[in-house]
Amino acid sequence: QNDKSSEKIDVIIVGAGFSGLYMLYRVRELGMTVRIIEAADGVGGTWYWNRYPGARCDIESLQYSYSFSDTLREEWHWSERYASQPEILNYLNYVADKFDLRKDIQFQTRVTTANFDETLSRWNIQTDNNEQISAKFCIMATGCLSVPKKIDLKGMDTFKGNIYYTSQWPHTSINFTGQRVAVIGTGSSGIQSIPIIAQQADHVYVFQQTPSFSIPAHNGPLDTKVEQSWKINYDEHRRKVLGSSFGVEVNDMISDKPATTATSEEQQEVYETQWQIGGLTFIFSFNDLLFNKEANITAADFVSSKIRAIVKDPMTAESLTSQDYPIGCKRVCIDTNYYDTYNRNNVTLINLRKENIEEITTIGIKTKNNIYQVDNIIFATGFDAMTGALLNINIQGRSGNKLKEKWIKGPCTYLGIMTADFPNLFMITGPGSPSVLTNMIVSIEQHVEWITECLDYLRKHHYDSIEATNEAEDAWVNQVNAIANATLFPTANSWYMGANIPGKPRVCMVYVGGFVAYHKICQDIVANGYEGFQLMKNN
Numbered sequence: 274q275n276d277k278s279s280e281k282i283d284v285i286i287v288g289a290g291f292s293g294l295y296m297l298y299r300v301r302e303l304g305m306t307v308r309i310i311e312a313a314d315g316v317g318g319t320w321y322w323n324r325y326p327g328a329r330c331d332i333e334s335l336q337y338s339y340s341f342s343d344t345l346r347e348e349w350h351w352s353e354r355y356a357s358q359p360e361i362l363n364y365l366n367y368v369a370d371k372f373d374l375r376k377d378i379q380f381q382t383r384v385t386t387a388n389f390d391e392t393l394s395r396w397n398i399q400t401d402n403n404e405q406i407s408a409k410f411c412i413m414a415t416g417c418l419s420v421p422k423k424i425d426l427k428g429m430d431t432f433k434g435n436i437y438y439t440s441q442w443p444h445t446s447i448n449f450t451g452q453r454v455a456v457i458g459t460g461s462s463g464i465q466s467i468p469i470i471a472q473q474a475d476h477v478y479v480f481q482q483t484p485s486f487s488i489p490a491h492n493g494p495l496d497t498k499v500e501q502s503w504k505i506n507y508d509e510h511r512r513k514v515l516g517s518s519f520g521v522e523v524n525d526m527i528s529d530k531p532a533t534t535a536t537s538e539e540q541q542e543v544y545e546t547q548w549q550i551g552g553l554t555f556i557f558s559f560n561d562l563l564f565n566k567e568a569n570i571t572a573a574d575f576v577s578s579k580i581r582a583i584v585k586d587p588m589t590a591e592s593l594t595s596q597d598y599p600i601g602c603k604r605v606c607i608d609t610n611y612y613d614t615y616n617r618n619n620v621t622l623i624n625l626r627k628e629n630i631e632e633i634t635t636i637g638i639k640t641k642n643n644i645y646q647v648d649n650i651i652f653a654t655g656f657d658a659m660t661g662a663l664l665n666i667n668i669q670g671r672s673g674n675k676l677k678e679k680w681i682k683g684p685c686t687y688l689g690i691m692t693a694d695f696p697n698l699f700m701i702t703g704p705g706s707p708s709v710l711t712n713m714i715v716s717i718e719q720h721v722e723w724i725t726e727c728l729d730y731l732r733k734h735h736y737d738s739i740e741a742t743n744e745a746e747d748a749w750v751n752q753v754n755a756i757a758n759a760t761l762f763p764t765a766n767s768w769y770m771g772a773n774i775p776g777k778p779r780v781c782m783v784y785v786g787g788f789v790a791y792h793k794i795c796q797d798i799v800a801n802g803y804e805g806f807q808l809m810k811n812n
């Protein structure tokens with residue numbers, strides 16, 4: 274143990290991404306002592322690690338920004354409609370410097386254990402540097418997509434070339450010129466990186482397990498008129514963002530009627546308009562796409578017809594359009610030249626449903642039918658979403674209860690903010706909140722502000738702890754499931770459902786009722802004196 278052992282502070286925050294940085298800013302305003310513990314050697318979280326070629330946000334840059342500081346908003350200029358990973362990382366570094374946040378961040382340190390001391394109502398935190406920190410409150414800002422899915426293919430350790438993970442990309446620039454590259458996985462990370470890698474590599478082999486639905490991003494330099502509009506009429510734009518179910522300002526062409534009542538011509542017109550505008554709002558073309566199977570098929574068919582029109586080889590087009598889940602029920606991707614990349618001579622799509630990977634050999638990837646000789650294998654295989662980072666820490670609450678055991682059948686939370694038997698432990702965008710189904714920054718700010726208000730309330734009223742009750746938690750879990758069951762989400766094997774990780778319990782880990790409804794529930798709970806929470810004093 275070093276000299277920092279058994280240090281006492283008010284608040285510990287785990288993680289220095291978008292949520293941790295803003296939480297630190299707010300806790301400091303309360304005048305409490307606070308420290309962030311961060312495993313990386315810099316700020317950024319998701320945007321620190323995911324440095325793969327083409328990494329970019331799928332929410333427009335002006336909306337994927339903090340709202341809390343007028344000067345920050347006025348000073349900062351985004352260069353593109355959708356910001357690239359390096360630009361977002363620059364933004365977060367700028368924020369850290371501007372608000373002098375680094376002095377309260379301890380980098381290159383990982384929290385390994387968090388134990389609740391019931392007598393003192395404090396969390397004892399242990400790190401991989403063997404430090405012990407005692408904090409009254411522990412706030413998990415650990416991210417929803419931060420723990421890579423473990424891949425253990427037969428023979429992986431025998432491969433003589435390079436293995437990369439998009440989610441843990443090296444910090445040096447890698448050039449694939451003259452090389453043969455395999456990319457495994459066709460979610461957002463694969464879809465963003467494949468077109469760029471194909472421009473460099475001698476040959477790219479894409480191994481597709483499930484085809485995604487991808488909509489053109491139509492990315493480009495940020496329109497100065499749009500930027501001006503946001504800078505001048507910020508409150509108006511913000512009102513629209515906060516009034517939308519997904520925390521994004523939807524374009525005026527969005528229809529608030531169901532596809533099922535539209536004629537086929539009307540459907541095509543709306544889809545075509547949204548396709549030309551580009552981006553995730555395609556999925557809101559009609560208001561029943563995520564609820565009604567027939568409606569959903571009309572949107573899925575439209576995207577498939579676009580793919581067939583772009584991709585020249587019919588076999589490849591067929592593989593790219595063999596999605597077997599409703600569009601929108603796995604995260605829709607947005608891309609730049611993804612489908613057109615398959616028209617290049619140096620790109621081959623391998624459909625793993627027809628020839629699955631048998632093993633990795635010293636020279637490449639062996640499937641049922643072929644051996645693909647490659648110099649590099651890139652895994653774009655996704656994350657242990659929502660619960661991975663929380664369960665990687667040994668968290669022990671009241672009466673020795675372990676979070677890992679409590680969540681063995683799936684995460685149970687109240688509002689996705691707290692879990693019963695774990696007093697004073699907050700989660701930012703935890704499972705059971707709208708989080709990944711919304712603009713993350715909107716959801717992060719809402720949670721940070723809710724937690725800040727709560728900490729202030731506890732202090733003013735001399736409470737030592739707050740904890741979700743079992744009854745409130747059970748009711749919330751039931752509500753989250755009931756809402757999900759009224760949609761098409763449970764029908765897809767998505768990471769929203771935990772279905773991308775073998776053995777992970779299959780439950781909907783996201784509140785799909787929308788940001789507006791959720792926000793109101795959170796406000797009402799506070800207005801009703803923290804309904805569903807137990808507030809206690811020590812003695």
Ligand code: NA7
Nearest residue numbers: 457458459460461462463482483604653654655656768773
């Ligand atoms: P995703 O969206 O989870 O995509 C992972 C992809 O990797 C997906 O196509 C998977 O197929 C595929 N996959 C996963 N495991 C394997 C194995 N073992 N073999 C072959 N293929 C596999 O992760 P991303 O990083 O692309 O994107 C994550 C989020 O970041 C995204 O949703 C945006 O919000 C930003 P599957 O679909 O499981 O059949």
